[in-house]
Amino acid sequence: xxxxxxxxxxxxxxxxxxxxxxxxxxxxxxxxxxxxxxxxxxxxxxxxxxxxxxxxxxxxxxxxxxxxxxxxxxxxxxxxxxxxxxxxxxxxxxxxxxxxxxxxxxxxxxxxxxxxxxxxxxxxxxxxxxxxxxxxxxxxxxxxxxxxxxxxxxxxxxxxxxxxxxxxxxxxxxxxxxxxxxxxxxxxxxxxxxxxxxxxxxxxxxxxxxxxxxxxxxxxxxxxxxxxxxxxxxxxxxxxxxxxxxxxxxxxxxxxxxxxxxxxxxxxxxxxxxxxxxxxxxxxxxxxxxxxxxxxxxxxxxxxxxxxxxxxxxxxxxxxxxxxxxxxxxxxxxxxxxxxxxxxxxxxxxxxxxxxxxxxxxxxxxxxxxxxxxxxxxxxxxxxxxxxxxxxxxxxxxxxxxxxxxxxxxxxxxxx
Numbered sequence: 207x208x209x210x211x212x213x214x215x216x217x218x219x220x221x222x223x224x225x226x227x228x229x230x231x232x233x234x235x236x237x238x239x240x241x242x243x244x245x246x247x248x249x250x251x252x253x254x255x256x257x258x259x260x261x262x263x264x265x266x267x268x269x270x271x272x273x274x275x276x277x278x279x280x281x282x283x284x285x286x287x288x289x290x291x292x293x294x295x296x297x298x299x300x301x302x303x304x305x306x307x308x309x310x311x312x313x314x315x316x317x318x319x320x321x322x323x324x325x326x327x328x329x330x331x332x333x334x335x336x337x338x339x340x341x342x343x344x345x346x347x348x349x350x351x352x353x354x355x356x357x358x359x360x361x362x363x364x365x366x367x368x369x370x371x372x373x374x375x376x377x378x379x380x381x382x383x384x385x386x387x388x389x390x391x392x393x394x395x396x397x398x399x400x401x402x403x404x405x406x407x408x409x410x411x412x413x414x415x416x417x418x419x420x421x422x423x424x425x426x427x428x429x430x431x432x433x434x435x436x437x438x439x440x441x442x443x444x445x446x447x448x449x450x451x452x453x454x455x456x457x458x459x460x461x462x463x464x465x466x467x468x469x470x471x472x473x474x475x476x477x478x479x480x481x482x483x484x485x486x487x488x489x490x491x492x493x494x495x496x497x498x499x500x501x502x503x504x505x506x507x508x509x510x511x512x513x514x515x516x517x518x519x520x521x522x523x524x525x526x527x528x529x530x531x532x533x534x535x536x537x538x539x540x541x542x543x544x545x546x547x548x549x550x551x552x553x554x555x556x557x558x559x560x561x562x563x564x565x566x567x568x569x570x571x572x573x574x575x576x577x578x579x580x581x582x583x584x585x586x587x588x589x590x591x592x593x594x595x596x597x598x599x600x601x602x603x604x605x606x607x608x609x610x611x612x613x614x615x616x617x618x619x620x621x622x
Contacts, residue, residue, distance in 0.1 A: 229269040238335070239364035240265040245439045245468045248274065248310075248358065250295045250338035252351045256282040260295060260310050260337065266366050268299030268333045272308055280310070285346040286317035293342055294323050296334040297363070310337075317344075326362065336362035359440055406473045416462030419452070424473045427454050433474040438467060507618045514592055514601025514616055521598040522619045527566050529621045532558040535599065536618040537576065553614075556622070557594060567594045576614050588614045 212230070214221045240248050240263060247263030260278045264271075282293055292315040299308050313324040313334070321341075326334040341353040359365050408423040427434065429451050436443045436457060443449050449457045463469070512518055526533055535555040553576055561567045576588045593600045599616070 225270075232266075233269050236266055237364060237367045238266050238269065239366050240337075240358045242359075242365040242439045242441070243464055244466060248297070248337055249356065250340070250354055252349045252354060253279060255348050256284070256342075256346070258282070258295065258340065258349060258354070265297070265335075267297050267308060267335055268301070270299060270308070272297065274310065278310055280312050282312055282340065282342060282349070283314050285342050285344060287345050289317035289319060290321050290341065290343050291315040291317040292321045292323045293340045294326075294357075295337045295340065296326060297337060298327070299333045299335075300331060302331045315342075336360075365439070365441070404475050406475065407471060409468055409470045412463055412465055412467045412469065415465045417465070417467075418459040418462045419456055420449075420459060420469050421456045422454075422471050422473075424471060426475055427473045428475075429454055431475070435472040435474075437470040437472075438463065512601075512616050514590065514599065519598045519600040520616055520619060524621060525596045526557065526559045526594075527596050529559050531622045532556065534620045534622050535616060536620065537614050538617045540613055540615045552617075557599075561594070566596050569593050569595055569600075586613070590614065 210227075210230070212221075212223060212227055216222065244263070246261045248265060249261045249263075251259045251261065253259045257279055258281075260274070260280065262274050262276050264273050266272065280295065285291075294313040294315070296311055296313050297308065298311050300306070313326075315321055315324045323336070323339045326336055328334065336357045338357050339355040340349060341355070342349070343353075357363050406424045406426050410420055410423055412420070422434070426432075434445075434451065434457075436445075436449055443459075445451070447460065449459050452458050512520055514520065522533065533556075535557065537553045537555065539552075555572075555574055557567075557572070561570050563570075571591055571593055573589065573591045576590070577586070590601070599619075
């Protein structure tokens, strides 16, 4: 067993201290990780192609202070043509006599159908801290921000905390999740009213040093009814300890923060009881109405089509004046030689529920022009004039003989 203590004045160089001795007092006072005074310290950001940027920042790594005073660009290795992989961006502390320094590096993962992030080095000389994981897809030539998983604040690379050891956020989250699920299982069957929960979020970036009055910027917030959560650098603040709510528009931080710090807000607003049921009913009615628009029933459907010549008509099962918007006439081509439909050149005509006079249709005429091809190359035009009534459409005597108009017939009428 050995007892170590320091520091003492050296007499004749009998008290010589190493860098490890100098760091020893801080090991139990300051935890390793990224300094969280600015939200983007050492954050990994997508750049272009397979290049990423590690933002400037500070931290404590391997019990040694660390400073990167400018952004650093790193380029990933070429992607596999067939399999994905996961790369990691790490801070590497190397205590070996030949290095005795720090660096930020890319740790390239192994391409696999089920890729995993590379294991960090941890031995007597080398310690690594994972800043981010990057998903590199098979054949990828660029990286988007959505492919980068921020690992700052996790067990792989915590935030610097003073006097209190780094919080195990994974364990804490699991405890909260278990507690919530136990509570919800107990009350979900006893809830008697409908409840709608809506969330709103906003982020404010401080404009001056040591700013404390922070605007919420969520107009829907009511401090007497709603739940407000406040975050700085991804960590939720404790109401009454780290901030107070001034009014519906702002909070006051207990301690000022640096200029450029991001303060995020989430508001949870509920509509309960009869009001919620009214909204639910309205949503259900709207969904039913939309579904009714998606699937329309034919008001008229002719098995072989009708030319609408003299004495012929198409009578709809629902009057125009009773429709939501009007009718859609569906026309199809007709092969006179084979006596069959030619659905490859179906065309439609929209008839509004009221005539151009603003009145119910009562025999007003419409002249329709159709362009079609019977052989796939020659373009032909057919013209039909019809009369529109509130309950039917009629043809004319001019279509009794020969002509191009015989190549077009009415197949169906739909409501719109």
